[in-house]
Amino acid sequence: MDGAHGQGSTRGPGDGTRLDAAGLGADLGERATLVQFSSAFCRPCHATRRVLAQVADMVPGVRHIEIDAEDHLALVRSLGILKTPTVLVLDADGRVVRRAAGQPRTADVIAALGEAV
Numbered sequence: 001m002d003g004a005h006g007q008g009s010t011r012g013p014g015d016g017t018r019l020d021a022a023g024l025g026a027d028l029g030e031r032a033t034l035v036q037f038s039s040a041f042c043r044p045c046h047a048t049r050r051v052l053a054q055v056a057d058m059v060p061g062v063r064h065i066e067i068d069a070e071d072h073l074a075l076v077r078s079l080g081i082l083k084t085p086t087v088l089v090l091d092a093d094g095r096v097v098r099r100a101a102g103q104p105r106t107a108d109v110i111a112a113l114g115e116a117v
Helices: 043-058 075-080 106-116
Strands: 006-015 032-038 060-070 084-091 096-102
Touching: 032 043, 032 106, 043 060, 043 106, 084 106, 096 106
Parallel strands: 032 060
Antiparallel strands: 006 096, 032 084, 084 096
């Protein structure tokens, strides 16, 4: 998720922060998890949801979790999320291996998953 074409801006590789099912309110994927932080009036969030759901359906063991940023402010603040959509790619252990803000392209999401699985 590299910010090509001005769509998504990478904040860089994950910092190794570890998230779990209890903190996210949903089970993690067997191989990787795509965590999307969204807000109600965020237009790019709708397109991001479609892209991430499509990738999760295509890649076995990958799960997409969408979190309403406004309903989870403590988590948003603890992760330093500044805008929606923000996507975190977690490995099987829940470690953040990549993060990006903005609407990602399908190819960028698949490439980022390569670091997680």
